[in-house]
Amino acid sequence: MIYTWAILSHVLAVIVCGYAFWRGGSVERYGAAIIAVSWILSTFLQSNAGHGPGSVVVCIDVLTMLILLYYSERTRALWVACCAAFTVLAVLTHVAFYTARQMSLVAYITAAGLFGGYCLLLPLFIRMIVLEWQRFISRRLTGV
Numbered sequence: 001m002i003y004t005w006a007i008l009s010h011v012l013a014v015i016v017c018g019y020a021f022w023r024g025g026s027v028e029r030y031g032a033a034i035i036a037v038s039w040i041l042s043t044f045l046q047s048n049a050g051h052g053p054g055s056v057v058v059c060i061d062v063l064t065m066l067i068l069l070y071y072s073e074r075t076r077a078l079w080v081a082c083c084a085a086f087t088v089l090a091v092l093t094h095v096a097f098y099t100a101r102q103m104s105l106v107a108y109i110t111a112a113g114l115f116g117g118y119c120l121l122l123p124l125f126i127r128m129i130v131l132e133w134q135r136f137i138s139r140r141l142t143g144v
Contacts, residue, residue: 009117013039016121019128027075028127031083034071035120038064042116053112058094061116065091082123090116 013036020032041060046053065087072080090112097108 006113009113009121010039010043012118012121016125016128020124024128024131027077027080028124028131031068031071031077031080031124034064034067035083035124039117053109058091058098061087061090061094061112064116077127079123079127083120086115086119086123089119 017032017036017039020028024032038060042053042057045056045060065084068080068084068087072084093108093111093115097103097112
């Protein structure tokens with residue numbers, strides 16, 4: 001079952017990643033590609049058995065975390081580091097659910113969706129706002 005917050009997150013992912021592909025630099029485009037591929041794979045490969053997203057999504061999240069951690073180290077971009085940190089939280093949410101077994105399914109899905117979804121898009125969104133602001137200021141100073 002798809003809920004409104006899940007549909008909204010998909011719409012936001014398309015908008016934010018699409019805008020980063022269109023107007024971002026190479027770092028923003030690669031970061032958006034990592035996020036978009038992870039998002040698409042998670043959406044189509046998640047379990048519908050009613051016991052959470054499933055082990056495939058956990059593997060995708062772990063792989064995304066590792067890629068973003070590596071990319072963060074390579075680029076030294078703060079927004080990429082924030083994205084990597086949110087994927088670490090998403091993976092820790094999976095670990096907590098599968099080890100503690102005291103977390104309700106609703107809390108697990110909400111936390112994993114929040115950290116691996118909305119929070120993952122937030123640093124890229126903020127970076128795009130900053131990039132546009134820098135371009136605006138540059139145009140104002142040069143008179144173009």
